[in-house]
Amino acid sequence: MLNYALRRFLISIPIIVVATFLIFWAISLTGDPLQDLRQQPNMTTEQIERVRENRGLDDPFYVQYAVWVQQIPTGGFGEYMLSPRPIAPDLQRVVIHTLQLVIAAEVLAFIVAVALGTLSATRQYSVFDYSTTTLSFIGYSMPSFWFALILQVIVVQIFELTGVRLLPLANLSSPNPGTGLAFLWDRALHLVLPVLSLAIFSVASYSRYMRASMLEVVGSDYIRTARAKGLKEGTITRRHAMRNALIPTVTVAALSFGTLLSGAIVVETVFGLDGMGRYFIQMLGRRDPYPIMGWLVITSVVVLMFNLIADLVYGYLDPRIRYD
Amino acid sequence: MTDPTPRHDPSTPDPEEPPPGGVLAEADEQVASYSDGSEVAARSQWQLFRRKFFRHKLAMGSLVYLAIVVIAAVNAETVAPYAYDEINVVMRGTAPTFEEMHFFGTDQLGRDYFSRVLFGARTSLSVAWIVAAVVGVIGTTIGAIAGFYRGWVDAVLMRMTDLVIIFPALAVLLVFAALFGQGRPTRIGIILGLLLWPTLARIVRGVFLSLREKEYVQAARACGAGDLRIMFRHMIPNTIGPIVVNMTLVMAAAIIIEATLAFLGFGVNPPTPALGRLMDEGRSSMQTQWWLIVMPGMALVSIALAVNFIGDGLRDALDPTQQEK
Numbered sequence: 001m002l003n004y005a006l007r008r009f010l011i012s013i014p015i016i017v018v019a020t021f022l023i024f025w026a027i028s029l030t031g032d033p034l035q036d037l038r039q040q041p042n043m044t045t046e047q048i049e050r051v052r053e054n055r056g057l058d059d060p061f062y063v064q065y066a067v068w069v070q071q072i073p074t075g076g077f078g079e080y081m082l083s084p085r086p087i088a089p090d091l092q093r094v095v096i097h098t099l100q101l102v103i104a105a106e107v108l109a110f111i112v113a114v115a116l117g118t119l120s121a122t123r124q125y126s127v128f129d130y131s132t133t134t135l136s137f138i139g140y141s142m143p144s145f146w147f148a149l150i151l152q153v154i155v156v157q158i159f160e161l162t163g164v165r166l167l168p169l170a171n172l173s174s175p176n177p178g179t180g181l182a183f184l185w186d187r188a189l190h191l192v193l194p195v196l197s198l199a200i201f202s203v204a205s206y207s208r209y210m211r212a213s214m215l216e217v218v219g220s221d222y223i224r225t226a227r228a229k230g231l232k233e234g235t236i237t238r239r240h241a242m243r244n245a246l247i248p249t250v251t252v253a254a255l256s257f258g259t260l261l262s263g264a265i266v267v268e269t270v271f272g273l274d275g276m277g278r279y280f281i282q283m284l285g286r287r288d289p290y291p292i293m294g295w296l297v298i299t300s301v302v303v304l305m306f307n308l309i310a311d312l313v314y315g316y317l318d319p320r321i322r323y324d
Numbered sequence: 325m326t327d328p329t330p331r332h333d334p335s336t337p338d339p340e341e342p343p344p345g346g347v348l349a350e351a352d353e354q355v356a357s358y359s360d361g362s363e364v365a366a367r368s369q370w371q372l373f374r375r376k377f378f379r380h381k382l383a384m385g386s387l388v389y390l391a392i393v394v395i396a397a398v399n400a401e402t403v404a405p406y407a408y409d410e411i412n413v414v415m416r417g418t419a420p421t422f423e424e425m426h427f428f429g430t431d432q433l434g435r436d437y438f439s440r441v442l443f444g445a446r447t448s449l450s451v452a453w454i455v456a457a458v459v460g461v462i463g464t465t466i467g468a469i470a471g472f473y474r475g476w477v478d479a480v481l482m483r484m485t486d487l488v489i490i491f492p493a494l495a496v497l498l499v500f501a502a503l504f505g506q507g508r509p510t511r512i513g514i515i516l517g518l519l520l521w522p523t524l525a526r527i528v529r530g531v532f533l534s535l536r537e538k539e540y541v542q543a544a545r546a547c548g549a550g551d552l553r554i555m556f557r558h559m560i561p562n563t564i565g566p567i568v569v570n571m572t573l574v575m576a577a578a579i580i581i582e583a584t585l586a587f588l589g590f591g592v593n594p595p596t597p598a599l600g601r602l603m604d605e606g607r608s609s610m611q612t613q614w615w616l617i618v619m620p621g622m623a624l625v626s627i628a629l630a631v632n633f634i635g636d637g638l639r640d641a642l643d644p645t646q647q648e649k
Contacts, residue, residue: 015483019490027503137636141628143580145587146603146621149610156611262494266584280495281588284502292499300490 005312012304016297021065023296027289028061051082068293077294087291090279095298097172098268098275100187102260104195109202110253114246116203117210121218121245122237132207139204144263148197148270155193167192170272194271198263202256209252214245247317254310258303376641383637386630393627397446404439408597411435420615428619432609437602437616441623444599447592448579448627451513455578456571458517463524464567468555470525471532478529485522493519494581501590509592512585516578524570531563565642572635576628583624599624 051057057064071078076088116136120129155166168174168190177186217223218241226236265277272278276295283291367375378384396403406412411433420429420437428437470481500515501507507515535541536559544554560567585591586600594601599620606616 012486015486015490019487022487023491023496023499026499029503137629137632138625141576141580141632142625143583143587143600143621145584145600146617146624149603149607149617150621153610153614153617258489258492262492265492265494265498266588269588280498284498284590287502296491296495296499299492299495303490303492 005308008308008311009304012308016300016304017069019300020069020293020297024065024068024289024293025061027292028064068290072297077297078290081288081290082286087294091291091294091298094274094276094279097273098261098264098277101191101194101198101267101273101275102257102264104191105198105202105263106253106257106260108195109199109206110249112199113203113206114210114242114249116207117249118214118237118242118245120207121211121214122233124215129211133211136204136207139200140208142200143266144197144201145266145270147200148193148267151193151197152270169193172273172275194267194273197270198260198267201263202253202260205256206249206253210245210249213248214241217241217245244318247314250317251310251314254306254313257306258299261299261303373641377637380637380640382633383640386633386637390627390630390634393445393630394449397442397449400439400442400446404436404442406436406439408440408443409435410439419613420619429613429615431606431616432613437619440597440602441599441620443597444602444620445623445627447509447596447598448582448624450509451516451582451592452575452578452631454510454513455517455520456575458514459521459524459574460567460571462517463521463570464528464560464563466521467525467528467530468532468560468563471529472536472551472555472559474533481525482529485525488519488522494584497581497585498588498590501585507593509596512582512592513578516581520574520577524567524574527566527570528563531566532559535559535562565639568642569635569639572631572638576631576635579624579628579631 059067068078076086077091079086116132120126120132123129152169155169158164158166172187172190173183174186174190177183223236223241226240227233231240261276264275265280267273268275268277269281276299280292280295283295400408412430412435413433416430416433418430420427428441430437431440466481466485470478496519497515501512541554541558544558549557582591583598583600583603586598587604588600589604591598591600602620603617606613606620610617
């Protein structure tokens, strides 16, 4: 299995290379990356020429790409186009922030979805089943930014009606977050609304998978056997049915990690969080190709890693599956 | 609104039927003629499908709702009580009211919000149609070729799908929007379509891998049918269920992604109204003027929900393993 994992990972590397090459090419197609620089009033022609020279902007794009690739192992992701600051520290900071958000959302979504899916499958065609199914359809059809805005409105309205400051509406921390536990608590409070907005779509989608696979398992022979030998319904559900029904749900959750990162772009913008998504939007506004490329490489590696994890977990949970 | 979208006009009156109906109906004639002479009155696949779909109340309700929305959106110029950019300073910031037909209220400039939402919905729907068409063609073709020929063709095409899936779709869309500028709904739709086809390609490939071993495919080959004929006449009609279901899912997703892009400021070009941009503009005063985000949001969610319900109904109706009770 390790062998398989290694091979899968090695196959992925050329895909990343080709993908980044295509993106780099697309960026180079759009012409002058120094356009914004030229419009700044205090820039002299010599300064612009120096940037052009240093960055090798006159070289063909494949040469630029080669230069860019070479410096990744040693120089992180290089420097910003317009200032000699390194990109890596910024990227590291926003990645850590986003991981806090995304992992919290993924864990919350997974737990809630497994519970909802299991309950509605064991009570198929009940009122509970119909309402969770309908709710999951709504969650599925709702853009996360809209849900985030509605949450903000609700929290503010509660404040105006009752005077209770329920939750912070923006930012990752208060101006004086304190240290240690106080800092963690402050961070957790700030993340409540973003995590909810991000998780709602995943809850909707995972719970439908969980319900479907649970229904399939519940109808199988070994569950009937368990019931026939007199096990309690709760035991059957927890110890026999859920374990097998979890397999596809875990896979879907791991494969959906990219979707969560997409969602983070939106949620971070709404809540003004200093994470990957907002950073990405800012860099797009600046049209600086280097941080964008760095962002895409990190994201693609993360997405590939989770795809791989999905495969491996699938094999671990279901021993019938063999890798060769 | 001077953005003509003529390509939608022929297909809009009836949003669901044409794609599945056309191909299915052809397939059914064959089934019916093969079943000549049997004593049991044969019900064609098409009839079975219709019976099951019509019985799905949510899907039928959604179909009716969506048809109304589509007709209203296509004829937005006549349906909307006001032009979407008509400013009435006296009425600015009015909450939803039946007075002067401001059903959804007015915005900060006194523009009728119902009209703006309706025109925005038109943009969403036109993007969704284009995405569905692009995804349907590319996804089906690539999936079919990969599943039919297997071997190195399959390997190359599947690596291509990996290439598209490797980055989050929203990120790539944002890069393209930022680099090449925003565009008309057509362009947004095509770019979105170019990013969303891999799922369908994988589904079609999976079905084709199993279908190509079926007897009827062998029989068609024995009769001397060429590869293309086998694929398009025999195998794709038998894959139509998953294709149609996935296309509805993709449409719902496209509506949401388009709104998200517009919300982030990377959507269709500014004069064209978009639901996402309405919410972005309404955001600054949403605490006092709730309708500015609630109304476009409700419109968006209801459309996406209707499409998803229709997809669910189609899935049930097209699934041959689900028998009528």
